[in-house]
Amino acid sequence: MKFYDCKTAPSPRRVRILMAEKAINIETIQVDLGSGEQFSDAYKSITPLSEVPLLVLDDGTSISQVNAICSYLEEIYPEPPLYGRTPAERALVESANNQIVMNGLSAVAEAFRNSTPGMKNRALPGPHNYAQIPELAERGLARLDHFFKGLDDHFASTQYMIGDYFSVADISALVCIDFAKWVKKPIPADFENLNRWYSQVSERPSAKA
Secondary structure (H helix, E strand, O other): OEEEEOOOOHHHHHHHHHHHHHOOOOEEEEOOOOOOHHHOHHHHOOOOOOOOOEEEOOOOOEEEOHHHHHHHHHHHOOOOOOOOOOHHHHHHHHHHHHHHHHHHHHHHHHHHHOOOHHHOOEOOOOOOOEOOOHHHHHHHHHHHHHHHHHHHHHOOOOOOOEOOEOOHHHHHHHHHHHHHHHHOOOOOOOOHHHHHHHHHHHOOHHHHO
16 A cells, blocks of 8 residues: 655644554655645646645555544554544544544635635645635634634543543544644633643654554
């Protein structure tokens, strides 16, 4: 297998953390997003989406999108389980992870891509160009306020996103909070529950992946 990565990008970091938690070693190829390598003919011949991360299997099958890659790796490297240990837990992990992606990661991306000069005409990832909409950047920042408050309330009564169990939902939330720093949105100091959780998961060796 080959893992196409960009060390500075948040999306592939979610996969790297999962691989670190499972002690998975896969040949990794860095894609320079800053220079536009993702739009090269060579890379587009592997994935027309022009995005990272990407996992290419030994038979040439290309798997894109974070959750698809992580789900595949969970299947072939089941220990430790990061998608839930029971049917109910798996459902809860999937629900929490989807909410983090929808309400957290997408909010940061909305704010970042619609306000950063270097993202001009790149308001959405992928092979097509889209103009920035400043109002969407403002909306993304407002959404993050609600997202942080919701997490702080959640962690008032639980250690991790799902009880006492570290899962891919915690990985997504960690990456989201670090990504939010790109738009100058740190965790508010008075959100003690969220800050406690963030300190705890940031101390895991995998967080440095």
